[in-house]
Structure formats: structure tokens, C-alpha cells
Amino acid sequence: MKGVLLVNLGSPNSTDPKDVKKYLDEFLMDQRVIDVPFWLRSFIVRGIILNTRPKKSAAAYKKIWWDEGSPLIVLSERLQAKVQDKTDIPVGLAMRYGNPSIKSGLQELYDKGVRDLLLVPLYPQFAMATTETIVVLAEELRNEFFSDMKITDVPAFYNKPEYIKALSNSIKDYLSDKEYDHIMFSYHGVPERHIRKSDVTKSHCKIDGSCCNTPSKAHEFCYRHQCFQTTKNVMNELGLEEDKVTTTFQSRLGVDPWLQPYTDRTLVNKAEKDGVKKLAIVTPAFVSDCLETLEEIAMEGKEEFLEAGGEEFHTVPCINDNDEWVAVLAKWINEFKES
Incomplete structure (x- = not known):
């Protein structure tokens, strides 16, 4: 059975x-x-x-x-x-x-x-x-x-068209009546060493800005590549402009280097340096809303963005049910x- x-x-x-x-x-x-x-x-x-x-x-x-x-x-x-x-x-x-x-x-x-x-x-x-x-x-x-x-x-x-379509439609539906001038895709962070340990080729992953865009067997188990690819897939599905989208990583722990750019720092920089006033944020590493999305992003992230000069902050729910x-x-x- x-x-x-x-x-x-x-x-x-x-x-x-x-x-x-x-x-x-x-x-x-x-x-x-x-x-x-x-x-x-x-x-x-x-x-x-x-x-x-x-x-x-x-x-x-x-x-x-x-x-x-x-x-x-x-x-x-x-x-x-x-x-x-x-x-x-x-x-x-x-x-x-x-x-x-x-x-x-x-x-x-x-x-x-x-x-x-x-x-x-x-x-x-x-x-x-x-x-x-x-x-x-x-x-x-x-x-x-x-x-x-x-x-x-x-x-x-992350790369299955039917999943990307469902995720994209959920984002589009939630933001249909909201104004925003930038959209951030925030993924759960992991230490950089996890990426290298998961590299089945033992040589491809350099985390240098180019390896994720260079075809490799390593991508099957590369979290970093799959996060950036998820963002690209949704961008293509929704027709989002590249300069209006940022991919970041949240929830780091300890002193070892974790995947960057960091969500909290980017939220502040978007408001203070780039002049973003209305921001929408998506958390596609999670299927279900949880502490990281409901508290770290929707509460702490919103507070950081608004204190830095932002005006509107929209947290897109996970696809949930x-x-x-x-x-x-x-x-x-x-x-x-x-x-």
C-alpha cells in the first residue's frame, strides 16, 4: 500500500x-x-x-x-x-x-x-x-x-514550473492591491561552509558571484544556486524588472561567514541609501509561515525598514495551504x- x-x-x-x-x-x-x-x-x-x-x-x-x-x-x-x-x-x-x-x-x-x-x-x-x-x-x-x-x-x-507558477500567483494575488517600488526575496541563511560541503564536485562552489550562474552538477544540491534560481524563476513568471528585485539571506548565527547579502542590513540600506519607500518582501525558503517569517521579517524587518526611512512594508505570506x-x-x- x-x-x-x-x-x-x-x-x-x-x-x-x-x-x-x-x-x-x-x-x-x-x-x-x-x-x-x-x-x-x-x-x-x-x-x-x-x-x-x-x-x-x-x-x-x-x-x-x-x-x-x-x-x-x-x-x-x-x-x-x-x-x-x-x-x-x-x-x-x-x-x-x-x-x-x-x-x-x-x-x-x-x-x-x-x-x-x-x-x-x-x-x-x-x-x-x-x-x-x-x-x-x-x-x-x-x-x-x-x-x-x-x-x-x-x-x-525550486525549479518545477508548477511550483513556481503557484508561488508566483500567490505573490501576485497578495500584492494586487498594494503599492511597492521594490521586492525583496529573503531566504533562510546557512553558513557558507554548508554550500561547499554539499558540492558533489568538490570544486565548483566558490561563492564568488559567478559559480551559481555556471552550469554544474553541483547545482542539484547547492542551496545558494537554488535560492537565486527561485528568484529568477519568479521574476520571469511575473515579468519583474531586475533592478526592482533583490535576493537576501536571514537568520545567521555565530561568527562564521554566512550567505550574503544579509536581509537586515539590506533592508536598512534600501531605505537609507537607495531611497526605497515602499517595499514588499517574500520568503520562498519556507512553505509555511513560521517564527522566521511572522516575527523576524514581518515584525523586526518592518521595524528596521521603517526606522531607516521606509514608509510601507508588505510581507507576502508563504504559500501555506x-x-x-x-x-x-x-x-x-x-x-x-x-x-
């Missing part, structure tokens, strides 16, 4: 600092998120970060928490329900960190008789800390607990069902 498991990032169970601390521990102790030796990762996370960050993060979560719970979880559940309505094979939902876990998601489907699974990491672009960690954990769990289950994973879909996106997912699932 065939089935599907949608997997998103995850969220704390509540805004209580204890729950946030537990979530951050699982998240930041992932060797594909902070990719240093265990002893050093443990020192950084458990010796430093978890002694200070949970209270601050809990306060941030409180700003965006819904009555129904975590926005990311609620939106993921809505997506799951809509997709399930469009297919007759079981569609499960799991989170890489927190609950419901990938193990529980696999178990629920296994108990229903699923032995041929389509794993759908809900990330348009490939990255060590997103798609790869989901696929690797699912395979480890399969080997240990579900050895007779076959798992097929959906690769990065958008009907066209639901139809795209259902199409991929039903193709898998018929294969």
Missing part, C-alpha cells in the same frame, strides 16, 4: 521557555544544522545558547502564537487536510524537530498498511539543514523500525500513486 508523509521544520509544543529549550536542543544539536564535532556542538548549544536563548525565543514565539497553537503546525495541518481531500492514499504529517515526530508519522502510516512511502520534505530548495537531515533521519528510522518499507523522497522542487499549491502537491502524490 502506498502513502505519503509531509515533513516540515517543527515548533516548540508551547511558548513556555522549557518547551522552547527542549525544541532548540533537538534542533541545534542536529549535526547537519551546527556541523562541528559533537563535543564542540554540545559546548556551543548546551553550554552557551541554551542558557540564554530560550527565554528570548519564547518571547518571540509569544508574539506570533495563535489560539490554535504554533502557526507552522496549524498551517501544516491545514495543508495536510486539503491534500488528503485530493487523494485516496493516506497522507501523514511530521516535523523534523518536535511533534509530531518523523518516527510517529512513519509509525502511523505503517500501522495503516503503508509499505511504499513518498517522503515530501516541505522545502523548495535543498540544504544540509533542511531536506538532507529529513531524508537521512527517515532512512535511519526505516532501517531500525520499518525495514520492509520503501521510501522515495521528493527532491528540491493555498489551493493552487495544494493542487500541485496532490498532482505529485497522485503521479506517485499511479507509478
Whole structure:
């Protein structure tokens, strides 16, 4: 029997600092998120970060928490329900960190008789800390607990025309009655070393401004290339002018170099130096709105832009449970069902 498991990032169970601390521990102790030796990762996370960050993060979560719970979880559940309505094979939902876990998601489907699974990491672009960690954990769990289950994973879909069309239409619909003179595409940041580690050629990725535009096998697993390509794809679909669009990266951590340009600094520069007054911002690294989009961008980013002299700031929602996106997912699932 065939089935599907949608997997998103995850969220704390509540805004209580204890729950946030537990979530951050699982998240930041992932060797594909902070990719240093265990002893050093443990020192950084458990010796430093978890002694200070949970209270601050809990306060941030409180700003965006819904009555129904975590926005990311609620939106993921809505997506799951809509997709399930469009297919007759079981569609499960799991989170890489927190609950419901990938193990529980696999178990629920296994108990229903699923032995041929389509794993759908809900990330348009490939990255060590997103798609790869989901696929690797699912395979480890399969080997240990579900050895007779076959798992097929959906690769990065940043370049699939049907996804780009759904994303572009959601942006166009949201901005149809709003004025803006510049549009920013802000992607979740990762350390530059992650890009080099994911380079299957071991030589292509230089992060020098040209490698992402030079055809290479490395692009299949290059987060940086896939982010810039996502922006280009949407620009082409919507007919956006190149000088009216900027691609940036947010949410850096630590002192190592991360992908640039940085979103927060660019927001200020756009207002102060470039004279941008009305800005729209899109976050295409995320399928579902979450802390990074609802608090870091829609609240902190807006404040930074307005304080720097901007006048209007429009945060375009993620595609969430958008009907066209639901139809795209259902199409991929039903193709898998018929294969």
C-alpha cells in the first residue's frame, strides 16, 4: 500500500521557555544544522545558547502564537487536510524537530498498511539543514523500525514550473492591491561552509558571484544556486524588472561567514541609501509561515525598514495551504500513486 508523509521544520509544543529549550536542543544539536564535532556542538548549544536563548525565543514565539497553537503546525495541518481531500492514499504529517515526530508519522502510516512511502520534505530548495537531515533521519528510522518499507523522497522542487507558477500567483494575488517600488526575496541563511560541503564536485562552489550562474552538477544540491534560481524563476513568471528585485539571506548565527547579502542590513540600506519607500518582501525558503517569517521579517524587518526611512512594508505570506499549491502537491502524490 502506498502513502505519503509531509515533513516540515517543527515548533516548540508551547511558548513556555522549557518547551522552547527542549525544541532548540533537538534542533541545534542536529549535526547537519551546527556541523562541528559533537563535543564542540554540545559546548556551543548546551553550554552557551541554551542558557540564554530560550527565554528570548519564547518571547518571540509569544508574539506570533495563535489560539490554535504554533502557526507552522496549524498551517501544516491545514495543508495536510486539503491534500488528503485530493487523494485516496493516506497522507501523514511530521516535523523534523518536535511533534509530531518523523518516527510517529512513519509509525502511523505503517500501522495503516503503508509499505511504499513518498517522503515530501516541505522545502523548495535543498540544504544540509533542511531536506538532507529529513531524508537521512527517515532512512535511519526505516532501517531500525520499518525495514520492509520503501521510501522515495521528493527532491528540491525550486525549479518545477508548477511550483513556481503557484508561488508566483500567490505573490501576485497578495500584492494586487498594494503599492511597492521594490521586492525583496529573503531566504533562510546557512553558513557558507554548508554550500561547499554539499558540492558533489568538490570544486565548483566558490561563492564568488559567478559559480551559481555556471552550469554544474553541483547545482542539484547547492542551496545558494537554488535560492537565486527561485528568484529568477519568479521574476520571469511575473515579468519583474531586475533592478526592482533583490535576493537576501536571514537568520545567521555565530561568527562564521554566512550567505550574503544579509536581509537586515539590506533592508536598512534600501531605505537609507537607495531611497526605497515602499517595499514588499517574500520568503520562498519556507512553505509555511513560521517564527522566521511572522516575527523576524514581518515584525523586526518592518521595524528596521521603517526606522531607516521606509514608509510601507508588505510581507507576502508563504504559500501555506493555498489551493493552487495544494493542487500541485496532490498532482505529485497522485503521479506517485499511479507509478
